[in-house]
Amino acid sequence: MQPEQVTLFERVGGRDAVGRIVEAFYRHVEADPVQRAIYPDDLEPGKEKLKLFFEQWMGGEPRYTGLYGHPRLRRRHFPFVIDELAAGRWLRYMRQAMQEEGVREQDLRQVFEALGPLAHHMVNAGQDVPRGAHEQGMRLS
Ligand code: HEM
Numbered sequence: 001m002q003p004e005q006v007t008l009f010e011r012v013g014g015r016d017a018v019g020r021i022v023e024a025f026y027r028h029v030e031a032d033p034v035q036r037a038i039y040p041d042d043l044e045p046g047k048e049k050l051k052l053f054f055e056q057w058m059g060g061e062p063r064y065t066g067l068y069g070h071p072r073l074r075r076r077h078f079p080f081v082i083d084e085l086a087a088g089r090w091l092r093y094m095r096q097a098m099q100e101e102g103v104r105e106q107d108l109r110q111v112f113e114a115l116g117p118l119a120h121h122m123v124n125a126g127q128d129v130p131r132g133a134h135e136q137g138m139r140l141s
Helices: 008-012 014-030 044-057 063-068 084-100 105-121
Strands: none
Touching: 008 014, 008 105, 014 044, 014 084, 044 063, 084 105
16 A cells, blocks of 8 residues: 555554553643643543544544534534633644654644644634533533
8 A cells, every 4th residue: 555545543553542642642731730720620531532533533433423423623612711822732732742652744744734723723712602511502422
C-alpha cells in the first residue's frame, strides 16, 4: 500500500496509540489548574469518549457515533465555558501529547490544520448558548 492510502489512524499507531495520546493530553490538562477547572470532577468518561472520537476522526472505526450518535461537538461543549485562551491551551496540550507519542511532523501539520479551526469553533464564552443539558433537549452521555 502507498503511504497516502494508509489512514492517519494507522499511521499514528492505531487504537493503542490513540489511547496513549488521549491519556497524555489529559495529563497536561490535569497539570494546569485553569484548564482543569473547565472539566468535571471525574475525567474518566470524557477521556473514553475522546479516545473513541479520535479513533473515528482519524479514519478508524466509527465507534463514537455508534455509541453516542453524531458528534455535534459545538453543542456538546455548551455546558462548558470555553474562551479563546482555553482553545489555545487545548491545542497546545494536544500537540504536546501527539509529539510525545511520536506522531510525525507532516501528520501533525495535517492534523492541526483541521484541529485549529475546530478548537476555535468550540469557543462559547460570553455567548448566549444553552448551558444545561435540559435546555438542549439532548442526551450528553
Ligand atoms: C477548544 C477547547 C476545548 C475545551 C476546553 C474542551 C473541553 C471539553 C470538556 C470540558 C468536555 C467534557 C468532558 C466530560 O464530560 O468529561 C469535552 C468533551 C469532549 N470534547 Fe472537548 N474541548 C475543547 C475542544 C475540543 C475539540 C477541538 C474536540 C475535537 C477535535 C473535542 C472533542 C471532545 C469530545 C469528542 C468530547 C466528548 C463529547 C461527548 O460525547 O459528550 N473537544 N471537551
